[in-house]
Amino acid sequence: MTLMYVILGVLVGLFGGYVIGFPRGRQQRQALDNSAVQEAKVEAERVRSATLAETGRLRQDAEAEAARSRQDAERQRSDASKDASKLVQDASDRAAQMVAQATTQRDQLIQDAARERESLKVERADTRREREDLGREIERLNRRAEQLDARGDKLDQHEERLEHHQQRLDADEAALQDKIRHAELKLYEVAGLSEEQAREQILTHLDAELEEEKAIRVKAMTERASLDAKRTARHVIAQAIQRSASETSAAMSVSVVPIPSDAMKGRIIGREGRNIRAFESLTGVDLIIDDTPEAVILSSFNPVRREVAKHVLEGLVQDGRIHPTRIEEMVHKAQDEMKAFIHTQGEEAAIEAGVVGLKPGIMQLLGRMYFRTSYGQNVLKHSVQVAHLTGIMAAELGLDAALARRAGLMHDVGKSIDREIEGTHVEIGVNLGRRFSEPLEVIDAIAHHHDPENGETLYSVLVAAADAISAARPGARREELESYIKRLEALEQIAVSFPGVNSAYAIQAGREVRVIVEPDRVSDAQAVLLAREIAGRVEQDMEYPGQVQVTVVRELRATEYAK
Structure with a gap:
C-alpha cells in the first residue's frame, strides 16, 4: 500500500513538472526528466527496501500468531484430555457407588425378607397357640354349660320343693292366724276390753317405744351426718365464697394505691405490658388498672404479699423510674424490709404480752399475724389480749402467770401460715410448738383451746375462757352492743x-x-x-x-x- 502511494506521488510530480516546465524547452525538460528518473529510482529502491522490511515483519507476526495458536490449541487439547479423564473418573465413581448401593439394598432386602419370614413363623406359632387355647376354652365352656344345665335341673327341682313348702307354710299361717284370732277374742273377754280399747293401749305403748327408738336413731344419724359433713364442708364453703362477696372479704383482699395522675397508669403498664407482667410475676399479686381516677388496685388473699406489692408500687410511683429491672430491685428491697417489719411486730407483741425467751422463728410467726384477721378482729392483737387475760386468771388461781401468758399469746400461732400449709390452725400450731420445743403446757393449750374438756392441763381451760372473752365480747368482731x-x-x-x-x-x-x-x-x-x-x-x-x-x-x- 505504501509503495503504491509513492509511485502515485512520483507520477503526479512528473506530470506536474512536465506541465509546468513544458514551455522552458527541451533541455530543461530532459534534465528534469533525468533527475526525476534518478529520484524515482532512488525512491523505488527505498520503497522496495521498506516493502521487504514490512513483509519480513508481517511474516514474523504471522509466525508468532501461528505459534500462539498452536500453543492455545495444545492447551485446549490438554484441558479437554483432563476433562475427559475427570468425567471418566466421576463416571467410574458413580458407577461404583451405584453398585455399592445396589449391593446394600440387596442385602437389606434379603435381611428384611429373613426377618419377615421369622415374623411370619412367630405369628403362625402364636396363631397356632391361640387356636389351641381357643379350642381348650371352648371345651371348658362346653363343660361349664353342661354343669349349668345340671344345676338348672337341680334348681327346678328345688323350686318345685319350695313351692310345695310354701303351700304348706301358707296353710300353717292361715291356721295360725285363726288361732291368733281366737286367742285375741279370749284375751278381750278375759281383760274386759273391746278391740278398739286394746288397740289404743297397744298403740300408746308402741308410741312410747317408738319415741325412744326415734331418739336413738336420730342421734346415730346425726353422728353419721356430722362425719359425712366434714368431707363436703370445704367444697360447700368454697362454693359459697365464690358466689357471694362481702365487704370484709373485699377489704381483706384488695388494697388501693393512689397515683398522681392517670398518665402514670400507662407507665405502670409499660411497653406491650412488660412492666405489669414483671410486677405481677415478682410479687404474686394481681395489679388491676381500670377507670378508677388516680388509683390502681392490688388484689391478693395473701396480706403479706399484698403489703409488699403496695410498698413496691408506692416506691416506683414516687421514684418515677419504672422498668422490669427497677421493679425487681424494689421487690427484693421491700421483701427485706417486710421481714424486718414482721419481726419487729412479733417482738413488740411479745413485750406487750410480757412473754420472754421466744425463739426468732416464733417472733417471725407472731409478726405475720399482724396481717391476719378473724371476723374483722386482728389476730395479733387478739392473741396479746388473750395472753393478758390468761395471765390474770392464772395469777388468781395460783398458777404460773408467765407460762399462762405464753400459752395465751401462742394459742392461734397456726393462723400465721394456715393459708400456706394444709390443716387446721390448731394442728399447724401444735406442730409449730413441737418444732420450736415449746413447753407441754403451751402445746396442750394450743391443741385444746377450742375443746378444753379434752385438755390435760388447766392452761388449756384458761386459754379457752380468755379466747371466748376476747373474741366474743361486744365490739370485738364488728358487732354493736x-x-x-x-x-x-x-x-x-x-x-x-x-x-x-x-x-x-x-x-x-x-x-x-x-x-x-x-x-x-x-x-x-x-x-x-x-x-x-x-x-x-x-x-x-x-x-x-x-x-x-x-x-x-x-x-x-x-x-x-x-x-
Whole structure:
C-alpha cells in the first residue's frame, strides 16, 4: 500500500513538472526528466527496501500468531484430555457407588425378607397357640354349660320343693292366724276390753317405744351426718365464697394505691405490658388498672404479699423510674424490709404480752399475724389480749402467770401460715410448738383451746375462757352492743318457745345456750330431739358468727322429809 502511494506521488510530480516546465524547452525538460528518473529510482529502491522490511515483519507476526495458536490449541487439547479423564473418573465413581448401593439394598432386602419370614413363623406359632387355647376354652365352656344345665335341673327341682313348702307354710299361717284370732277374742273377754280399747293401749305403748327408738336413731344419724359433713364442708364453703362477696372479704383482699395522675397508669403498664407482667410475676399479686381516677388496685388473699406489692408500687410511683429491672430491685428491697417489719411486730407483741425467751422463728410467726384477721378482729392483737387475760386468771388461781401468758399469746400461732400449709390452725400450731420445743403446757393449750374438756392441763381451760372473752365480747368482731344484746335475747326466746322448756340462758357471749326442761314433761329421749329442734330453729331464724352450742339439761329431783 505504501509503495503504491509513492509511485502515485512520483507520477503526479512528473506530470506536474512536465506541465509546468513544458514551455522552458527541451533541455530543461530532459534534465528534469533525468533527475526525476534518478529520484524515482532512488525512491523505488527505498520503497522496495521498506516493502521487504514490512513483509519480513508481517511474516514474523504471522509466525508468532501461528505459534500462539498452536500453543492455545495444545492447551485446549490438554484441558479437554483432563476433562475427559475427570468425567471418566466421576463416571467410574458413580458407577461404583451405584453398585455399592445396589449391593446394600440387596442385602437389606434379603435381611428384611429373613426377618419377615421369622415374623411370619412367630405369628403362625402364636396363631397356632391361640387356636389351641381357643379350642381348650371352648371345651371348658362346653363343660361349664353342661354343669349349668345340671344345676338348672337341680334348681327346678328345688323350686318345685319350695313351692310345695310354701303351700304348706301358707296353710300353717292361715291356721295360725285363726288361732291368733281366737286367742285375741279370749284375751278381750278375759281383760274386759273391746278391740278398739286394746288397740289404743297397744298403740300408746308402741308410741312410747317408738319415741325412744326415734331418739336413738336420730342421734346415730346425726353422728353419721356430722362425719359425712366434714368431707363436703370445704367444697360447700368454697362454693359459697365464690358466689357471694362481702365487704370484709373485699377489704381483706384488695388494697388501693393512689397515683398522681392517670398518665402514670400507662407507665405502670409499660411497653406491650412488660412492666405489669414483671410486677405481677415478682410479687404474686394481681395489679388491676381500670377507670378508677388516680388509683390502681392490688388484689391478693395473701396480706403479706399484698403489703409488699403496695410498698413496691408506692416506691416506683414516687421514684418515677419504672422498668422490669427497677421493679425487681424494689421487690427484693421491700421483701427485706417486710421481714424486718414482721419481726419487729412479733417482738413488740411479745413485750406487750410480757412473754420472754421466744425463739426468732416464733417472733417471725407472731409478726405475720399482724396481717391476719378473724371476723374483722386482728389476730395479733387478739392473741396479746388473750395472753393478758390468761395471765390474770392464772395469777388468781395460783398458777404460773408467765407460762399462762405464753400459752395465751401462742394459742392461734397456726393462723400465721394456715393459708400456706394444709390443716387446721390448731394442728399447724401444735406442730409449730413441737418444732420450736415449746413447753407441754403451751402445746396442750394450743391443741385444746377450742375443746378444753379434752385438755390435760388447766392452761388449756384458761386459754379457752380468755379466747371466748376476747373474741366474743361486744365490739370485738364488728358487732354493736345493741345487736349483741338482741342476739342473746333472741337465742333465749327461741329456746323458751318450745313446750316443756322451763328456762333458757345464753352464755359464753352467745356461743352456747343452756336449756332447762321440766323432767316430768320431757324424757331423756325427747331431750335429744328437743336440742336438735332448737338448733334447727336457731340456724333458720338467726345470723351469728361461728357456731352456737345448744345444751338441754334435764334433772329429776326427788325430795322427801323424815319426820
